[in-house]
Ligand SMILES: Nc1ncnc2c1ncn2[C@@H]1O[C@H](COP(=O)(O)OP(=O)(O)OP(=O)(O)O)[C@@H](O)[C@H]1O
């Protein structure tokens with residue numbers, strides 16, 4: 001029980017198509033348990049609701065029905081600030097497109113969640129430095145995002161997701177727009193980091209091969225998760 | 229280090245400056261600067277005007293005047309008793325008796341109505357700024373000599389050394405041919421220049437003896453001027469009441485508040501009206517800032533979404549935008565105050581603008597750099613900017629990170 005980080009029960013989510021009042025029932029009762037240091041993959045056809053599920057699990061979006069617990073606490077009981085804190089301390093995100101802040105250097109981008117979480121500035125920068133070295137960007141720390149390649153930006157995003165030692169990192173097609181070599185490197189990196197920091201990873205992918213490498217892989221079909 | 233310090237230092241870095249001083253930021257700062265300049269210059273000039281008017285009016289006149297009803301003269305006996313009483317009041321600095329009457333003056337075919345003032349110059353200089361305002365000649369007035377107002381001298385084309393004729397139509401003797409005005413020739417020994425048109429255009433000072441002789445009274449006075457110690461100026465009404473109780477029934481009393489209080493109150497009111505109207509310029513400029521802040525927030529939606537996704541609470545994101553608009557606002561206010569100070573100095577010292585002294589009492593602008601005005605303007609501008617910035621910030625809470633991240 002203690003090593004369950006996140007538990008989702010019977011998650012439903014529908015979208016209302018603006019004009020013609022059609023209800024699009026995307027998630028139809030998803031159950032999921034993520035344990036400490038576990039690597040989980042989710043596959044599914046485009047439009048099946050993978051990103052939607054990730055956003056709901058990551059508290060960025062709200063489910064219509066169902067409960068989500070982080071370390072046994074229902075997130076419905078959290079205030080807005082409480083949720084922000086949960087996202088800051090316990091959850092890391094890597095988006096399909098590497099959303100870095102253009103005004104900040106790679107190092108600052110990585111350190112930002114720590115600094116904004118009111119951690120000590122120097123410690124934050126040091127930790128960011130360590131992470132950037134780990135993701136192989138030692139020489140790129142003071143570059144701005146526009147000066148980095150896609151793969152490099154994605155690695156910065158991974159480093160940023162890890163800065164606050166989250167319990168879990170949600171990655172939405174982290175290798176989606178990387179070439180084969182860079183994808184391979186990034187996955188390698190995730191496994192290395194998982195070994196080193198014992199963070200759980202949940203990643204969405206289109207590649208069966210990549211999915212199969214996880215400790216547990218799920219398929220999202222018709223709004224429900226099926227374990228492989 | 230606090231996250232805001234980090235963000236501020238980021239804005240002040242080379243790359244951040246470009247962002248901070250984008251074109252629309254500069255335009256919105258300019259509005260603030262102009263508003264603050266307008267407010268600073270106007271208030272400095274208006275305060276200067278107010279101060280100089282007050283200085284002159286309270287310099288030419290004393291604070292409390294004692295007369296007798298129906299324009300009866302005050303006798304020596306009465307005066308001596310009153311003088312003794314007045315000097316026993318600790319708030320009173322000086323007392324001086326005077327002759328005051330309307331008369332006419334003529335010189336080189338010119339004739340003008342005047343106010344004739346008979347004084348003991350030695351006493352008068354203690355109750356008014358008489359001595360300070362003598363621009364030519366000595367303070368002391370010999371018998372059959374006169375000190376006349378500067379504008380009056382110009383009007384009748386006379387100068388120090390000229391002989392002029394004084395005429396009193398009212399105290400004329402009755403004769404078979406009707407009223408014969410009484411006249412007297414006196415030598416102009418000095419020029420009086422207070423800076424206030426009304427006085428400089430009408431005052432003629434004689435010494436006490438000459439004036440008493442001229443109007444035909446026997447060592448009596450028209451009134452008594454009383455000067456209060458400066459620190460008791462605000463107690464004028466209380467002191468007046470106390471003196472009034474002491475005065476015998478045939479005496480009456482007036483003071484500077486009764487004589488000019490309305491003018492001072494009006495000037496103060498005008499200053500506040502000016503302040504309120506000009507504050508609207510800042511308000512309008514602040515709305516310019518608001519719209520550029522809204523644009524900025526819309527532009528940064530993506531960044532806001534990212535910050536939210538890694539758990540930066542709304543209030544922290546807001547504070548980043550607040551910091552930006554405060555830095556800009558503060559720069560605008562400080563530059564505005566500085567330029568306003570310089571501008572008012574230039575206007576006040578160079579006499580670029582001259583006033584019609586018939587209308588404005590004085591003929592040039594004077595600047596009063598009252599720190600209180602500067603603080604008032606600073607506070608006003610800060611409050612307006614703070615309140616105006618709050619409006620667009622509400623937008624930030626409403627931005628949904630998922631919408632932004634998924635680009636919907
Ligand atoms: N805010 C929204 N409003 C309306 N419909 C939405 C919204 N968000 C998602 N959808 C719809 O819900 C479905 C699931 O979207 P989602 O982005 O979760 O799919 P996905 O599995 O991540 O797809 P992809 O593999 O292409 O990223 C889609 O049909 C999408 O059009």
Ligand SMILES: [Mg+2]
Nearest residue numbers: 050051052172
């Ligand atoms: Mg998706």
